[in-house]
Amino acid sequence: MTTSTAAAPRRGLLRRSADSGPRARLRDLLPYLAEHRGPIAAVVVLSIVGAALSLAQPLLVEQVVTRVQRAQPLGGVVGLVAAIVAVGAVISGVQHYLLQRTGTSVVLSARTRLIRHLLRLPVADFDRRRTGDLVARVGTDTTLLYAVLTQGLVDAVGGAFTFVGALVGMALLDPVLLGLTLLIVVFAIVVVGGLSRRIRVASRAQQDAVGALTADVERSISAVRTIRASGATDRETESVLAGARRAWTAGLGVARASAPVVPVASLTLNLAFLVVIGVGGFRVASGAIGIGSLVAFLLFLFLMVMPLGSAFGAASSVASALGALGRITEVLDLPAETATDAADQRLEPTRVQAPAVEFEGVSFSYRGADGERVDVLHDVSFTVPRGTRTALVGPSGAGKSTMLALLERFYDVDGGAVRVGGVDVKRLPRDVLRSQFGYVEQDAPALAGTIRDNLRLAAPLATDDDVLRALDAVNLRATVLKHPEGLDAEVGEEGVLLSGGERQRLAIARALLADAPILLLDESTSNLDGRNEQLLRDSLAAASEGRTTIVIAHRLSTVVDADQIVVVDGGRAVAAGRHEELLTTSPLYRELAATQLLV
Structure with a gap:
């Protein structure tokens, strides 16, 4: 089976190191948060209300302690404290639900x-990147954004309100104790700030390692038959496990970077309480403050340290989320395939006399893994008249499949022009251009799903009768209807439940169902037996009536009756004509x- 030269740069050859991608900042999250500003605003309001209720509790407790100390009646103070605690609990529950949602x-x-951007990237980007790594960015990396909201960012507004309110209350009660407390807190904030930068770098490395592991697993599963048939199961297992160990090592890096956060937070809390109790007790004994004020100060200290401790814990989660956001941003920053590059919006009726397809002086190259350009096509020129059948033949790797890829604008030419209906393909919207083709790829891929889903991929409005007629054309109707589920039969991952020939005929039926004026067939009969090949050739001959067909073939017997045969060698069109002439x-x-015993 031939392999398109343009597809030579394999996935995984171009990898980025952990620190080579864009670094995300909190402001890069704003577009995501802005879409949910209503619920976020509600959470912020609830956070502030909850903080205000919490700040009222120390003042009320001070009143309770003072009244008890003076043997005064408590009145409704205890009931008010209980009501505040109950309302705060309800608000906390509602806030938690909104945050999770x-x-x-x-x-x-x-x-x-x-996903919208990923599926619109140029085909060349998929050639250079590993599928599993891209899947990991959609799954694992996006999940880490959950931590930004649920572990600190929005809730930090209420925490900040509580923190500032507690500071004000503590300053009013005893500025001396507040000063000692702030010395400890500022030291902790500086330490955690430095740690968060290390956590972000380590998290990016971990996500890259997990992405590479996902890609390795995806590759091994998709090629499991080849691996087992080659006796390479143990070697492949060790290769994938090596990737798992690299991910484990990267995970340890995150653990090492984030481990100091918990003891720093714990040390801050304990040290602050010990200082306040020790120094505060001395000040109570000296008469500088009352016992009620010391109790209130301790409660304010608790209210101040609690959001601070949560912020320290959230720092590692948010840093990890920002590392993941950097990987997401890396993909979103890639330019998507544009709809059109110029003014022409359709194939004009006045151009109907133009050839169906023209290659004029076309040159094309791709960028290899080392960054160097690799030439594929050199000054290729040929014309395909309307309603004719043209075959592209030549050795493997000559560039035949690349020509079809240029017609579909999976890649753009470096020089020369490719025209369809007399219009440069660069001047047509891609959807208009691609609607002109029924394209059967070299490996005839099938998508996981039903036979009906696969056939209607390019013709979503096709009826079951239309689908069955297309199956008739490729001699596949009887095979499909023998299955108990008929058109609803599953084809398996990448069509694994179909034989190679069935998958190939299914791909041709899909192209016929699209009813496009130009058929592009890349080795469309390579997996068929002699009987089905002849039946399919007859069906294609009938289906090609009024259509233009361009077919790539290794078996010359399938194209000896073509209107034109273009011989391709080393990226050049070296000859063209009919079989007898060539x-x-x-x-x-x-x-x-x-x-091939044809002479």
Whole structure:
């Protein structure tokens, strides 16, 4: 089976290191948060209300202690404290639900944006990147954004309000104790700030390692038959496990970077309480403050340290989320395939006399893994008249499949022009251009799903009768209807439940169902037996009536009756003509025909 030269740069050859991608900042989250500003605003309001209720509690407790100390009646103070605690608990529950809901919605928004962009990237980007790593960015990386909301960012507003309110209350009660407390707190904030930067770098490395592992697993599963048939199960297992160990090592890096956060927070809390109790007790004994004020100060200290401790814990989660956001941003920053590059919006009726397809001086190259350009096509020129059948033949790797890829604008030419209906393909919207083709790829891929889903991929409005007629054309109707589920039968992952020939005929039926004026067939009969090949050739001949067909073939017997045969070698169109003519004018074609016993 031939392999398009343009597809030579394999996935995984171009990898970024952990620190080579864009670094996300909190402001990069704003587009995601802005979509959910209503629920976020409600959470912020609830956070502030809850903080205000919490700040009222120390003052009320001070009143209770003072009244008890003076043997005064408590009145309704105890009931008020109980009511505040109960209302605060309800608000906390509602706030928790809204946070979880909004966090999940932010993940959905990120996935929606990433998927929409991912599926519109140029084909060349998929050639250079590993599928599993891209899948990991949609799954694992977007999930980490959940931590931004649920573990600190929005809740930090209420925490900040509580923190500032507690500071004010403590300053009013005893400025001396407040000063000692702030010395400890500022030291902790500086330490955690430095740690968060290390956590972000380590998290990015971990996500890259997990992405590479996902890609390794995806590769091994998709090629499991080849691996087992080659006796390579143990070697492949060790290769994937090596990736798992790299992910484990990267995870340890995150653990090492984030481990100091918990003891720093704990040390801050304990040290602050010990200082306040020790120094505060001395000040109570000296008469500088009352016992009620010391109790209130301790409660304010608790209210101040609690959001601070949560912020320290959230720092590692948010840093990890920002590392993941950097990987998401890396993909979103890639330019998507544009709809059109110029003014023409359709194939004009006045151009109907133009050839169906023209290649004029076309040159094309791709960028290899080392960044160097690799030439694929050199000054290729040929014309395909309307309603005719043209075959592209030549050795493997000559560039035949690349020509079809250029017609579909999976890649753009470096020089020359490719025209469809007399219009440069660069001047047509891609959807208009691609609607002109029924394209059967070399490996005839099938999508996981039903037979009906696969056939209606390019013709979503097709009826079951239309689908069955297309199956008739490729001699597949009887096979499909023998299955108990008929058109609803599953084809399996990548069509694994179909034979190679069935998958190929299914791909051709899909192209016929699209009813496009130009058929592009890349080795469309390579997996068929002699009987089905002849039946399919007859069906294609009938289906090609009024259509233009361009077919890539290794078996010359399938194209000897073509209106035109273009011989391709080393990225050049070296000869063109009919079978009998080329036998005398093209040494390469005569050699190919001789090896296949056609002369």
